[in-house]
Amino acid sequence: MTTPTTRLYNTLTRRIEPLVPIQPGKVSMYVCGPTVQDVAHAGHGRTYTTFDVLRRYLTVRGFAVTYVRNITDVDDKILAKSREAGEPPLEYSRRIAKIHAEDYAALGLAIPEHEPRVSEHIPDILEIIERLIERGHAYVAETPKGQDVYFAVRSFAPYGKLSHREINDLLSGARIEVGETKRDSLDFALWKASGKDGWGWPSPWGVGRPGWHVECSAMSMKLLGEHFDIHGGGMDLIFPHHENEIAQSEAAHTPPLANLWMHGGFLQVDSEKMSKSLGNFVTIRDVLVRNDRESLRYFYLGSHYRGPLNFDVEKRDDGRIVFPGVDEAERRIEYLYAARDAATLAAADAPAAIGKALPQQAAIVREAKTRVLDALDQDLNTSVALAVLNELAKAANEIAMAVQKLRKDKAQQDAARALAAAAVHAFADACAPLGLLHSASEDFWARTKAQRLRTRNIDSVILDQKVLERTRARQEKNFARADAIRDELVALGVELLDTPETTTWRLNVG
RNA sequence: GGUGCGGUAGCCAAGUGGUUAGGCACCGGUUUGCAAAACCGGCACACGUGGGUUCAAAUCCCAUCCGCACCUCCA
Missing domain, CATH: 1.20.1280 (Monooxygenase)
Incomplete structure (x- = not known):
């Protein structure tokens, strides 16, 4: 009798290794959630579905799981978008976060134990920044807008250990934005002065906003402690986001931050990463208009979470957009x-x-x-x-x-x-560990039927009449007539299921 | 240039040293008025390429090609 062992790929060590929880029987995991600047796309859905399955699986395996997935509601893009929308930034991000929550619920993602928001953890963020300054890992810089605080990357020797990069290789790629007064181009912001835009929180360095990376350090520490089991996110977060998180957290307190780092692969369209900037994204909502919620989940689960997964988008002759996969x-x-x-x-x-x-x-x-x-x-x-x-x-x-x-x-x-x-x-x-077949069957059949009628703009009453007409023809052994009606219905995507007495029908997918 | 992920039969996708997961498509059959659905059976000299190790490699080693991503905000 062997003890069942959970084995997971660890980005830090680049190998698959056994999960050894810090506290026996308990697993703490932190997953970087979305920046709620816009509606979630199918790529987000893939990553969060992966971690939802991980959580369900670990629970079935008998672990008491504490799952934290944050919501980034403070961000420059949110500010920009909210202005376009004519809304205060936090109202805007709250509205978008609600849409994310609805979409995730539709995908069958169980709600994490904690969904911390940056705007609710400013004091924790300030605390960690002050601590980094005290320890000599961060410094204050004067800028035209006010005072910024930067993390001194070279003060943290292991920098690069997650993404396996040499600190000197990074120099060529690093860029300095206008108005920044970093001591080193590698340094990144922990706190940025708001300046004229005025959106921010008071701090020892004036009104400002936290840098992107420090929020996760602060919230994970607050909710899971200085040291937890699993930290996850999409592959694009390995560098710089997670690398910077490690630097901040491990410079501020005893390392390591997390034992196991997991990263999900990308959803691709025509072999290219699905992303906002490429404009090739499909939102979760787009998919759920056409397809059942469970089908998207099944689609994600059909391939391994670390590999790329192609998401096909096809335009039919009749103008309908379908997702064949x-x-x-x-x-x-x-x-x-x-x-x-x-x-x-x-x-x-x-x-x-x-x-x-x-x-x-x-x-x-x-x-x-x-x-x-x-x-x-x-x-x-x-x-x-x-x-x-x-x-x-x-x-x-x-x-x-x-x-x-x-x-x-x-x-x-x-x-x-x-x-x-x-x-x-x-x-x-x-x-259970996969989160599939969640619904009562009658709900599943009812909702898929309604959805397919809707997307094809077909009235079920008409179909019922046609089927009834065909049933009569069959009873009269008028098979020519019955088959003609069937051909007509098949052309509409209707599948007929005959029994000796009656006929039921359902609409095909696609 | 650096660092990753991937390249498996017509297609999607597991496998990671030796009895070939699964699915789609396709072909035959059971069933059916005929179909559909369901079931049974078949199905492929597959493993990017070239070397090497081994009794044995898709699986290990070396080299090499192709795709994608990250190195700048990104799940």
Whole structure:
């Protein structure tokens, strides 16, 4: 019997290593959240879904997880945007943060234990800056706008240890903005005077705002202490953001800041990073208008979190914009829900004992949860976890089919029914760490139906009439007429599911 | 230039020394009035390229090519 071990890739050491919590049984994690300057795009969704899965998985593994994901609500871009919108900056950022929260909820992201905002932690930020000055790691500089405070990068010897950069290699890339009076081009701002824009908080150096990096040092220390287990974010944060966080935090108190640094790969469009500046971004809302919330989550989980993931955007002949990858994921989600439904139906009146029916399917049902967790143990191998779900779904369908076929053999049928019941539980257990199949089935079918009717501008009443007309034709054995109606409906993307008595329909994805 | 991530069958995507995850597409079958869905079976001499190590490499070593990203705000 081996102890299950969580293994995760650590950017700091560049290898996959076991998670050894600072306090046994507890995991503290801090993830850099969004700067709420604009609506969240699908790339944000990917990163936060990764950490949501990490949190769920660790919880299922028995850890008491404290998850902190901050909200950056103080930032130059927010100021600029809020002015365009004619709103006070904090009102603007509060409004945008609310939209982020709604989108994340739609993606099924569990709310972190703490969602600190920069604007609510100014005193903590000031404290850490003062401490850095005392220790000789930061200095005050006079600027035309007032007094700035900078972190003296060369005063922190290990600088570069996360991004694995040589401090001297950085010189060529560093730039000095107009009006800055840094002693060294590598130094970065801890505090900047507000100047004429006037937005800021009083400090020993006059009215100003915190630099971007120091907020995370202050908030993580406040909520998780000087030393915590996991620090995460998107890959673009490795340098300079996380490098600077390490410098500030470890210069201000005893190192290390975090044991394990995790970074998610980019979502790409045509092999290029999805980003605001390239203008190739798709917002989470854009996707959720067309696709079900769970399909986007499944799409993210289909590939490993550290690798790139391409997000296809396709324009159809009729002018509709579709996301083929997410559509594909949605079909998979449908398959999973349908399989769970089949198992649920087959499990009706099931006896308690499982018996010896269907040994192959029984093994898949029995092992599903373990196999999902084993996969996630290996640096969150979500695609293997999804493969397990697909095998489970297939087994569930087989079991349901067996229940149908075993009508004449009551004992065997009961055994199959019991197995179906076990399969339903297996779905719940196997999906828990992934955060999938969250909804009641009827909700899932109702909402996808409504969404597809809406996006295609089709009235379900008309479809019902057509289907009824076809049912009559079938009853009259007028198959030519029935098939003609079916062709008509298929052209609209309607899939017909005939039984001897009736017909149900559903709209296809895409 | 420095530092990373990636290059796996028609496509998406795991695997990281030796019984080839999973999915899509495709082909045959069960089922069906015919279909769809579901299920069964098939499916591919795959591992960027060139060397090397090994009884054995997609997997280790060396070299090299291509894509992307970071080095400046960015999940």
